[in-house]
Amino acid sequence: MINKPTLQNHKTLLLLFFFLLTLAGNAQIGIGTTTPNATSILDITSTTKGMLTPRMTTLQRNAILTPADGLTVYDTDLKVFYYYSTGTSAWVPIISGVPGRINFKRIKSTDNLATVLATELANGGGSKYLLTSNTLYEINGTVTFNFPIDLNNAYVQGQDANEDVIVRPTGNLFEGATGGSIRGVTLIVPNGLVFNLNGAATQNLIFRDSVVAGSNTVGTVSGFGLAFLSIVNFSGNANGITYNNITQLLLSNTAWFSNNLGTYEKLTGTFTLVQKQGGFSQVEASAIGFDVSANPTITGDAVLESVVFTGSNTTGYVKPYTGTGTFTGYNFTNSWNVRSAGIPTESDANAVGDFSMDYTVGSGAPTSFNTANPSNTVKVLGNSTSYNLFRFSTDLSPNNNNRLRYMGKKKRIFQLAGSISFQVPGVAIYIIYIAKNGTPLTQYKIYGRGGAVNDIVVLPLNGTVELSNNDYIEIFAQRFSGATGDIITPNMAITLK
Numbered sequence: 001m002i003n004k005p006t007l008q009n010h011k012t013l014l015l016l017f018f019f020l021l022t023l024a025g026n027a028q029i030g031i032g033t034t035t036p037n038a039t040s041i042l043d044i045t046s047t048t049k050g051m052l053t054p055r056m057t058t059l060q061r062n063a064i065l066t067p068a069d070g071l072t073v074y075d076t077d078l079k080v081f082y083y084y085s086t087g088t089s090a091w092v093p094i095i096s097g098v099p100g101r102i103n104f105k106r107i108k109s110t111d112n113l114a115t116v117l118a119t120e121l122a123n124g125g126g127s128k129y130l131l132t133s134n135t136l137y138e139i140n141g142t143v144t145f146n147f148p149i150d151l152n153n154a155y156v157q158g159q160d161a162n163e164d165v166i167v168r169p170t171g172n173l174f175e176g177a178t179g180g181s182i183r184g185v186t187l188i189v190p191n192g193l194v195f196n197l198n199g200a201a202t203q204n205l206i207f208r209d210s211v212v213a214g215s216n217t218v219g220t221v222s223g224f225g226l227a228f229l230s231i232v233n234f235s236g237n238a239n240g241i242t243y244n245n246i247t248q249l250l251l252s253n254t255a256w257f258s259n260n261l262g263t264y265e266k267l268t269g270t271f272t273l274v275q276k277q278g279g280f281s282q283v284e285a286s287a288i289g290f291d292v293s294a295n296p297t298i299t300g301d302a303v304l305e306s307v308v309f310t311g312s313n314t315t316g317y318v319k320p321y322t323g324t325g326t327f328t329g330y331n332f333t334n335s336w337n338v339r340s341a342g343i344p345t346e347s348d349a350n351a352v353g354d355f356s357m358d359y360t361v362g363s364g365a366p367t368s369f370n371t372a373n374p375s376n377t378v379k380v381l382g383n384s385t386s387y388n389l390f391r392f393s394t395d396l397s398p399n400n401n402n403r404l405r406y407m408g409k410k411k412r413i414f415q416l417a418g419s420i421s422f423q424v425p426g427v428a429i430y431i432i433y434i435a436k437n438g439t440p441l442t443q444y445k446i447y448g449r450g451g452a453v454n455d456i457v458v459l460p461l462n463g464t465v466e467l468s469n470n471d472y473i474e475i476f477a478q479r480f481s482g483a484t485g486d487i488i489t490p491n492m493a494i495t496l497k
Contacts, residue, residue: 428482
């Protein structure tokens with residue numbers, strides 16, 4: 001049976017015809033509005049609901065075959081909108097505000113590392129996260145790593161060390177032979193090393209504005225061209241860090257709290273430059289604040305300045321150098337300039353040396369001349385004792401006593417002061433000289449005259465001398481005229497400082 005069209009049907013068809021004609025003319029669609037914006041092809045209006053784009057994981061997004069240029073989806077793993085660009089054959093994140101870094105990846109506490117760092121784990125052979133070079137990895141929240149991180153000259157950074165934390169419950173955290181940058185994070189490794197790095201002289205490591213806490217061992221940093229630590233707090237660690245064979249080691253405002261154990265910082269091997277400046281080390285119980293007992297070699301210079309050493313273990317603030325080049329009561333060699341509260345100041349500017357001869361009255365050490373007038377110029381002999389030697393040494397062999405040898409590294413000018421008393425064999429005039437490296441400095445000679453047999457002549461010794469490493473100072477005498485014979489020296493004392 002065929003239904004006949006009714007008047008109502010005609011009206012409906014006519015209305016639909018005009019609606020389609022309108023759409024064809026205006027090419028606009030309005031949802032929730034009867035007046036779509038004139039500049040839009042689709043105008044969706046609502047004050048109570050939003051619009052949903054397709055939602056999928058990163059894996060699902062990457063599985064789309066030949067996506068269209070401009071195809072847009074929401075990545076539920078990375079929590080970011082992406083659109084596909086055929087120009088670059090890549091998915092591009094849609095980020096509001098200032099355009100973000102190209103080489104950038106954010107790692108959140110809620111992320112699945114196997115997904116977010118899938119490429120890095122694959123590049124690390126499934127046993128470590130080999131970061132992409134020159135890429136910034138932002139840590140957001142507390143992120144627990146199940147494999148070590150190979151920095152590979154990438155940047156690991158948090159916004160706030162109190163909130164952004166990297167944890168490795170078991171095993172080492174940072175491993176490898178490359179450098180990179182670590183900033184603004186707290187590192188916690190209860191059962192392993194925070195650092196197990198053995199780089200090359202072409203590699204640099206920067207670690208700053210961070211905290212290392214509650215870790216078994218801070219670890220080892222070795223072989224780098226530059227290792228720079230700045231504003232790093234160490235708290236509650238069972239063992240500290242060893243720096244080995246680093247060209248330039250810069251430690252600025254590091255803080256070691258009293259709840260750390262073991263040796264806080266140890267230097268081994270060879271360094272060109274070391275500078276540790278600012279900060280503090282609170283050394284308690286059997287802990288050691290700074291250890292140079294392995295006698296690290298400094299080919300350039302080393303500075304330890306404005307670091308505050310405190311704590312009950314006063315003998316353990318610094319574990320000193322041993323053997324050659326050390327001085328009793330001091331910790332370092334002449335390669336170091338040290339000025340820090342709690343430990344002795346050490347620098348070439350503080351170098352001091354002295355010796356004194358002190359025989360009983362009526363005795364002394366003889367010094368002989370030839371019979372010419374003026375006589376030959378000879379060194380004043382005798383047995384002497386030194387009471388203050390810092391970056392100076394005395395040569396105690398029979399022919400070299402009464403000698404002060406400068407052991408500092410830098411050339412500097414010293415003031416010499418002292419006196420000599422000697423007994424004469426008869427009426428005669430004598431000249432006393434300050435001698436450098438066996439050569440009398442005639443500008444500082446001083447004359448004395450004995451008026452009778454056994455007269456005691458007392459003369460002051462004063463002068464200014466420039467000394468380089470291994471230069472030495474002695475006192476020489478000459479008979480200018482008068483009775484021949486030995487002079488007897490009961491007392492002589494000089495100080496260089």
